Amino acid sequence: MRRLLVVNVLLGIPGIIYYWMLSLMVLRDPMTTWGRTVRDLYETHSILPVQVVLGPPLAIGTIIWVLSNVNLVYRRKRAGSCQKASGKFWHWFIALVASLIPTAVFLCIAAFF
Template identity: 85%
Template sequence: MRRLLVVNVLLGIPGIIYYWMLSLMVLADPLTTWGRAARDLYEAHSFLPVQVVLGPPLAIGTMIWVLSNVNLIYRRKRAGACQKTSGKYLHWGIALVASLIPTAVFLGIAVFF
């Protein structure tokens, strides 16, 4: 269980940058304007530049997170700790919460400055 927490907290550190970039995107352009048709796809106010900038790094980070957790589940299953299906759901829940810890700590510190 300790390995699960350490791996996901370490993987959550680069996640701070993704959450920050996503929050800037949402705050800069309201969600109601995302469905509109843009005349020029390379226009600064269209949705395409955001997908180009955020898409590949977010996809790579998500793939690394999922593959590392699948590896941890396989290792726990081989050791006999994750035999039931509920153990796998608990594993993914703990992994998600542990990966959000660095962002929560960073936001907690940012509140004071």
């Protein structure tokens, strides 16, 4: 369990950048423009450039996070800790929460300054 927490907290540190960039994308584009059915892909306020910039790093980070947690589930399953399906559910839940810890700490520190 300790390995699970340490690995996911360390993987959550670069996640701070992803959460920050995603929040900038959401806050920059007004929510009222999301209801449009047709978008001009060459418009300067389009969401396409943000997807081009954020897509590959976010995909690579997600793939690394998933593969490292699949490896941890496999190790726990061999050790007998993760035999039931509920054990796997708690593993993924704890992994997600542990990867959000660095972002929460960063936001708490940023709230004071």
